[in-house]
Amino acid sequence: MSSPPAVELTNIWKRFPGVIANAGAELRVQPGTVHAVLGENGAGKTTLMNVLAGVYRPDEGTVLLDGVEHVFGSPADALDAGVAMVHQEFRLIPTFTVAENVALGSAPPVLRRREIEEQVADLAKRFGLQTDPRREVWHLSMGERQRVEILKALWRDATILILDEPTAVLTPAEANELGRIVAAMAADGRSIIFISHKLDEVTRFCDEATVLRGGATVAASLPVSSLDAPTLAELMVGESTLVSQRRVRNNPADPDQPVLSVRHMTVHDIHGIATVDDVSLEIGSGEIVGIAGVAGNGQRPLADAIAGLATPTQGSVRLEGDELGGAGPNVRTDAGLSYVPEDRIGVGLAPRLSVTENAMMRTYRTMGAGPMVDFGDARRHCEQLIDEFNVKTGGLDAPIAGLSGGNLQRLLVGRELATSPKALVAAQPTRGLDVQGVAAIQEVLVAQAEAGLGILLISEDLEELLALSDRILVMREGRIVAEFDAETATRAMVGEAMAGSASKREPA
Amino acid sequence: MNEVTLVGLMLYLAALGELIAEKAGVLNLGVEGMMAVGGVAAFWSGTEFGNPLIGLLIAGIAGGLLALVHGLVAVVMGADQVVSGLALTILGLGMSAFLGQDYVSLPAVPQFGALPLGPLKDLRIVGPIVFNQSWLAWVAVGLGISTWFVLERTRVGLGLRAVGESAATADAAGQSVVVTRVAAVVAGGVLAGFGGAYLTLNLAKGWTEGVTAGRGWIAVALVIFGAWRPGRTAVGALLFGGLLALEPRLQTFGVEISPILISMLPYVITIGVLTAFSIQARHRPSAAPAAIGRAYRREER
Ligand SMILES: Nc1ncnc2c1ncn2[C@@H]1O[C@H](COP(=O)(O)OP(=O)(O)O)[C@@H](O)[C@H]1O
Numbered sequence: 001m002s003s004p005p006a007v008e009l010t011n012i013w014k015r016f017p018g019v020i021a022n023a024g025a026e027l028r029v030q031p032g033t034v035h036a037v038l039g040e041n042g043a044g045k046t047t048l049m050n051v052l053a054g055v056y057r058p059d060e061g062t063v064l065l066d067g068v069e070h071v072f073g074s075p076a077d078a079l080d081a082g083v084a085m086v087h088q089e090f091r092l093i094p095t096f097t098v099a100e101n102v103a104l105g106s107a108p109p110v111l112r113r114r115e116i117e118e119q120v121a122d123l124a125k126r127f128g129l130q131t132d133p134r135r136e137v138w139h140l141s142m143g144e145r146q147r148v149e150i151l152k153a154l155w156r157d158a159t160i161l162i163l164d165e166p167t168a169v170l171t172p173a174e175a176n177e178l179g180r181i182v183a184a185m186a187a188d189g190r191s192i193i194f195i196s197h198k199l200d201e202v203t204r205f206c207d208e209a210t211v212l213r214g215g216a217t218v219a220a221s222l223p224v225s226s227l228d229a230p231t232l233a234e235l236m237v238g239e240s241t242l243v244s245q246r247r248v249r250n251n252p253a254d255p256d257q258p259v260l261s262v263r264h265m266t267v268h269d270i271h272g273i274a275t276v277d278d279v280s281l282e283i284g285s286g287e288i289v290g291i292a293g294v295a296g297n298g299q300r301p302l303a304d305a306i307a308g309l310a311t312p313t314q315g316s317v318r319l320e321g322d323e324l325g326g327a328g329p330n331v332r333t334d335a336g337l338s339y340v341p342e343d344r345i346g347v348g349l350a351p352r353l354s355v356t357e358n359a360m361m362r363t364y365r366t367m368g369a370g371p372m373v374d375f376g377d378a379r380r381h382c383e384q385l386i387d388e389f390n391v392k393t394g395g396l397d398a399p400i401a402g403l404s405g406g407n408l409q410r411l412l413v414g415r416e417l418a419t420s421p422k423a424l425v426a427a428q429p430t431r432g433l434d435v436q437g438v439a440a441i442q443e444v445l446v447a448q449a450e451a452g453l454g455i456l457l458i459s460e461d462l463e464e465l466l467a468l469s470d471r472i473l474v475m476r477e478g479r480i481v482a483e484f485d486a487e488t489a490t491r492a493m494v495g496e497a498m499a500g501s502a503s504k505r506e507p508a
Numbered sequence: 509m510n511e512v513t514l515v516g517l518m519l520y521l522a523a524l525g526e527l528i529a530e531k532a533g534v535l536n537l538g539v540e541g542m543m544a545v546g547g548v549a550a551f552w553s554g555t556e557f558g559n560p561l562i563g564l565l566i567a568g569i570a571g572g573l574l575a576l577v578h579g580l581v582a583v584v585m586g587a588d589q590v591v592s593g594l595a596l597t598i599l600g601l602g603m604s605a606f607l608g609q610d611y612v613s614l615p616a617v618p619q620f621g622a623l624p625l626g627p628l629k630d631l632r633i634v635g636p637i638v639f640n641q642s643w644l645a646w647v648a649v650g651l652g653i654s655t656w657f658v659l660e661r662t663r664v665g666l667g668l669r670a671v672g673e674s675a676a677t678a679d680a681a682g683q684s685v686v687v688t689r690v691a692a693v694v695a696g697g698v699l700a701g702f703g704g705a706y707l708t709l710n711l712a713k714g715w716t717e718g719v720t721a722g723r724g725w726i727a728v729a730l731v732i733f734g735a736w737r738p739g740r741t742a743v744g745a746l747l748f749g750g751l752l753a754l755e756p757r758l759q760t761f762g763v764e765i766s767p768i769l770i771s772m773l774p775y776v777i778t779i780g781v782l783t784a785f786s787i788q789a790r791h792r793p794s795a796a797p798a799a800i801g802r803a804y805r806r807e808e809r
Pocket residue numbers: 016017019020021039040041042043044045046047048807808809
C-alpha cells in the first residue's frame with residue numbers, strides 16, 4: 001500500500017424531498033491527479049461534490065481526506081481541511097473587485113487594498129492566470145470569472161479542488177487554457193476533481209474517471225485511456241428500465257404534411273452561450289420525432305423555445321405553415337401547440353393548486369362568461385380528463401402535491417391533449433415513472449400519433465426513443481449532429497452519436 | 509435652522525441602522541416600531557436617572573432587543589422579512605404606547621446638551637446649523653463615518669456586504685450568514701433606538717403615543733435615496749430633515765402649499781430615485797444589495 005487516496009468518499013447517501021440524489025456513491029481520488037466525474041444531468045455529481053465541500057451534510061457515508069475521516073458542518077470546515085469547490089453557478093460577488101472576491105473570508109481585519117491587490121496579482125502570475133485584481137467582477141467574461149474562482153481556491157491554498165462542469169460556460173480556447181491550468185495545479189501536488197460529460201475533455205485533461213448514474217457509482221477510477229464513446233454512453237445512460245417493444249402504428253406518419261417546423265433556431269442563455277445552435281427540424285402529421293442526447297445538450301432550451309417559454313435569438317417556428325413568431329404560450333396553445341415540460345411540478349403543474357385548478361389551466365379562459373369562471377364547467381372538464389386518462393386522485397379539490405408521479409403525468413398529458421392540439425412537444429414524459437406509468441404514457445402518445453398528432457419526443461431513454469419514434473435526431477452541444485431512421489437504428493449507433501465522434505448527419 | 513440639523517440627524521441615526529441591516533441582506537420594516545420603543549425607553553430612563561446618556565443606552569438596548577426578534581424570526585427561522593418587519597412596527601408601536609401611558613405629556617427633563625464650542629456657535633448661519641448641536645449630533649456624524657469605514661475598509665464589512673450580495677457565496681467562502689445577519693439587524697435596532705431617544709429627548713421633548721409619526725418610514729426611504737451609502741444617506745437625511753422641519757412653518761412664511769403635500773415629498777423623491785436606479789440597473793448591477801429580502805438555507809436551491 002502506498003499513500004492513502006487524497007479523497008475517499010464511501011457509501012454517500014443524500015435524499016431531498018422526493019428525490020434520492022446520492023444512493024451509495026463512492027469516489028477515490030489519488031493525490032496529484034486530475035479525476036473526472038462523469039454522468040448525465042441529475043446523476044448526482046453536484047450533490048456528491050457539495051457533500052465533499054461541506055455544503056450538504058450526507059444522510060449516510062464517510063468522507064476521508066488523506067485517510068483521515070472528516071465531518072464537515074459548513075463550507076468553512078471543508079475550506080479549513082483544504083477542499084475548495086468552484087460551483088457550476090459561480091460563487092462570486094459581481095459588485096466586488098477581483099481582489100475583494102479572492103480575499104473574502106480570509107482578509108486581514110483592516111483591508112489595505114493596494115496590498116491585497118498586489119498579493120492577488122502575484123498569485124495569479126505564479127499560476128499564469130490572467131486577471132486584473134482591481135476590476136469589478138461584473139465586467140468580466142465567464143472565462144475570467146472562472147480564473148477568479150480558481151484564484152480563490154489557490155488563495156486558500158486548497159489541496160483538493162473541485163471544478164463542477166467548468167467548461168460548460170467556456171469557449172473552446174478558454175477550455176484548453178483551463179486544461180493547462182489544471183495540469184499545472186496537479187503538477188503542484190494538488191488533486192483536482194473535474195466534472196464533465198464531454199468525453200474529449202476528459203481524455204485530454206484527466207487521469208482517471210468515475211461514472212455516476214442515478215446517484216450511485218457505476219464505474220470507479222477507470223483509466224481514461226480505457227474510455228471510448230460507446231462505453232461511456234452505455235455507462236452514463238445505462239440500460240432502460242423498461243424493455244419496450246417497437247410499437248407499430250396503424251396509420252404511418254406523413255412527413256410530407258409538416259405540422260410543426262423549426263427553422264434555424266438559435267437560443268442563447270443568460271451568459272450569452274448558444275445552448276441551441278442553428279437547429280432545424282420538421283414533424284409531419286402523425287409522426288413522432290425523437291430527440292436523443294446526453295441531458296444538458298440543448299434539449300430543454302429547444303423545447304422551451306418551441307413552446308414560447310424562451311425567446312430564441314434567431315429562427316422561426318411554424319405550425320401548419322403559420323409563423324408563430326414571438327407569440328406567448330397561450331397563443332401557441334390556442335393555435336394548436338401543446339407542451340409537456342420536463343419539470344412536471346413547477347412548470348407543468350402548480351403543486352399547491354387543486355386537481356381541478358391544474359386541469360383547467362389551459363382552458364379556463366373559455367369557461368364561464370366575462371371575468372367569471374364557471375367552476376361547474378371546470379369540474380366537469382376535470383372529471384372527464386381524470387376518467388379518460390385514468391388519473392387516480394384523492395379528490396378534485398385536493399392539492400395535487402399528494403399525487404404520485406405517474407398520476408401527475410397522466411393529468412398533465414391529459415390536460416395538454418384536451419385542447420386537441422396539432423403538435424405536441426413532450427420532454428422526458430416518462431422519466432421517473434413506474435412501469436405502468438411509462439406504459440400508459442407511451443400508449444397515449446402512440447394513440448395520439450395514430451390520430452394524426454405530430455409529436456416531438458425528447459427523452460434520455462434510448463429504448464423509448466427507438467420504440468416510439470419514426471426518426472431520431474441526436475443533439476450534442478446545442479446542435480443536431482445525427483439523424484437516424486428509428487426502424488433501422490441501434491442503441492450503439494445512437495449512443496455513439498450522443499457521446500461524440502459521429503458528427504455527420506446521415507440521410508434518413 | 510437648528511431644527512433642520514436636529515431632525516436630519518435623528519433620521520440619519522435610524523437610516524444608518526437600516527442601512528447596516530440592508531447591506532447584510534435583511535430588510536427591516538420595523539424601524540418605526542424600534543424608534544418608538546427606543547423613544548419611550550429613553551424618556552423613561554432619562555427621566556428616572558436624570559441622565560440622557562443612560563437614556564440613550566437604554567434606548568439602544570430596547571431597539572436592539574426588538575430587532576433581535578426580527579433577527580430570530582426572519583433570519584434564523586427564515587420567515588418572510590416584509591411580514592416580520594411590518595409585525596415589528598405594529599408590535600413596537602403597541603408596546604411603546606402601553607409602556608408610555610404614564611409618561612404622556614410629562615415634560616422631558618434631561619436633554620442631550622450642546623458641546624461647549626465657545627464662540628463658534630455665534631457664527632452667522634453656520635453657527636446654529638453646525639455648531640449649536642447637541643453632542644449626540646456629533647455622535648451621529650461619527651457613527652456615519654465609522655459605518656462607512658467598517659463597511660468599506662474592514663474584514664467585517666467585506667463579509668457583511670458579501671452576505672447581503674450573495675449569501676451562498678459568502679457561505680462558501682466561510683462567512684457565517686446567520687451570525688452576520690443577526691448582528692447587522694441588532695446593530696440596526698440599536699441605532700434606531702438612538703434615533704428614538706433623540707426624538708423624545710431633544711426634538712419632541714416629551715412622550716406621546718405616535719410621536720414617531722412616520723419618521724421610521726422616512727428612514728427606510730432614506731436608505732434607498734442614499735443608494736445604500738452612508739455619505740449619500742447623510743445628504744438625504746439633511747434634505748428630508750429640512751422638509752420635515754419646514755413643513756409646520758411654511759404657512760407662517762405665507763407659502764400656499766398644503767403641508768400634506770410637503771410631507772409626501774420624501775416618498776415621491778424616493779420613488780423617483782428608485783425609478784432612476786432601475787433604469788441605471790439595465791447597464792450595471794443595481795445599487796441595492798442583491799440578496800435583500802431573501803432568506804438563506806444552505807441545502808435549498
Ligand atoms: N438542493 C436540492 N434540493 C432538492 N433537490 C435537489 C437539490 N440538489 C439536487 N437535487 C436533485 O438531486 C438530483 C441530483 O442532482 P445533481 O446532484 O445536481 O445532479 P448532476 O450534478 O449530476 O446533474 C436531481 O434530481 C436534482 O433535482
